[in-house]
Amino acid sequence: MLGWAVTFLIIAIIAAIFGFGGIAGAAAGIAKIIFFIFIALLVLSLVANALRGKPPKA
Incomplete structure (x- = not known):
């Protein structure tokens, strides 16, 4: 998702x-939305892993 x-x-x-202002604004907006979704999922994953309490497998 971060790649997108x-x-x-x-x-x-x-x-x-x-100089394509509309396209640039739309693409930047989409990039921001996807980035924040990625950050939210990362935090959710870290919290879920911490609550589970199992050590990561090597």
Whole structure:
């Protein structure tokens, strides 16, 4: 999911360089939304793992 956020960020930067304001804004917005979803899922995963209390397997 983080890869999708980075992809949309790159699309937004390229679109901004070429002057496509609407496309750049939309891609940047999508990248932000996906990034925050990724962060929320990461935190949820870390909390669930901490509550489970099992050590990670090597």
